[in-house]
Amino acid sequence: MKKTVFLLIMITLVFTTSSSAKRVRVFGDVIVTFVEENKEPVWIREDNKKPKYPSAMAIANLKGCAVISFDVNAKGRVENMKALKALPSRKIASEARIAIRKWNWVNLKSEGDATLESKIVRIDYCIGGSSTEESNKLCKQQSERQCK
Numbered sequence: 001m002k003k004t005v006f007l008l009i010m011i012t013l014v015f016t017t018s019s020s021a022k023r024v025r026v027f028g029d030v031i032v033t034f035v036e037e038n039k040e041p042v043w044i045r046e047d048n049k050k051p052k053y054p055s056a057m058a059i060a061n062l063k064g065c066a067v068i069s070f071d072v073n074a075k076g077r078v079e080n081m082k083a084l085k086a087l088p089s090r091k092i093a094s095e096a097r098i099a100i101r102k103w104n105w106v107n108l109k110s111e112g113d114a115t116l117e118s119k120i121v122r123i124d125y126c127i128g129g130s131s132t133e134e135s136n137k138l139c140k141q142q143s144e145r146q147c148k
Helices: 002-020 055-059 090-101 132-144
Strands: 028-035 043-045 064-072 078-087 105-107 117-127
Touching (some): 028 132, 055 090, 055 117, 078 090, 090 117
Antiparallel strands (some): 028 117, 043 105, 064 078, 064 117
16 A cells, blocks of 8 residues: 555656656757868869768857868878867867768769868857747857857
8 A cells, every 4th residue: 555655656756857847948059160171172062062060069068160181082081180279178179079070072073083171171060049040140240250
């Protein structure tokens, strides 16, 4: 009897607690900016879709920027990736590297002319605001500041 009453109380508490928890809507944006872009690039991204905001960073309310250097080799694969800057933590650089590894590259030259090309990219992860538009505006402002 005592076990049954205790179990009923626990179930009631769990349902009460979970039903009273509010869902908070979080707005985030990601901006990718190529730094020191070559005037005649050999490789370009196949598509310009924004990377997704990493859920672990959103849960932690983590925002910031990372500047990553890398090479696109003659086969269109990313290599020699290095974080030049990352604020406020190395987690930002880690997520930026994950995003860059997912990109596909298209050769703008003829097949025989494909060569290694060095690139530097800045990725801004922004979170905040009360709407998508406000979050985008905040991210644009962040991307115009130095990532140091």
